[in-house]
Amino acid sequence: MKKFLIINGPNLNMLGQREPEVYGSETLDDIKKFTEAKLQGQAALEWFQTNLEGELVNRIQQAHSQHYDALIINPGGYSHTSVAIHDALKILKIPVIEVHLSQVYKREEFRHTLLTAKAATAIMGGLGKQSYYIAIYSQLQ
Numbered sequence: 340m341k342k343f344l345i346i347n348g349p350n351l352n353m354l355g356q357r358e359p360e361v362y363g364s365e366t367l368d369d370i371k372k373f374t375e376a377k378l379q380g381q382a383a384l385e386w387f388q389t390n391l392e393g394e395l396v397n398r399i400q401q402a403h404s405q406h407y408d409a410l411i412i413n414p415g416g417y418s419h420t421s422v423a424i425h426d427a428l429k430i431l432k433i434p435v436i437e438v439h440l441s442q443v444y445k446r447e448e449f450r451h452t453l454l455t456a457k458a459a460t461a462i463m464g465g466l467g468k469q470s471y472y473i474a475i476y477s478q479l480q
């Protein structure tokens with residue numbers, strides 16, 4: 340069975356309370372449950388969330404030797420700023436799918452630069468919680 344690491348960055352632990360008009364009312368835990376249910380046991384998922392940039396870099400580095408089939412990452416606000424996360428993603432030899440709940444190109448201009456996505460294989464965004472499921476599903480075949 341394929342094994343995926345799903346990394347979430349800052350403020351995604353506040354989903355449900357955070358700007359519900361943008362991100363909806365569901366929590367990160369609700370998104371996990373939805374994604375697991377949709378996949379019906381077809382993949383092994385490991386979830387990680389931190390608000391700290393260095394911890395994101397450390398977790399991505401660890402993934403390098405942990406035999407995942409793909410990395411799914413929502414770097415949150417760091418998507419727009421983090422050279423360090425970009426560089427860590429470049430080390431990986433597996434597909435990296437960057438996901439966003441919101442459609443960032445319809446939002447403020449500072450969200451239009453996706454720095455980390457320059458190191459990603461693909462981007463999936465704007466479909467809310469389905470962004471995660473579709474990103475993982477795309478790597479199942």
Ligand code: DQA
Pocket residue numbers: 349350351413414415416417418438439440441442443450
């Ligand atoms: C986000 C979009 C980012 O601009 C924002 O900072 C987030 C969430 C998304 O999933 O839509 O934290 O990555």
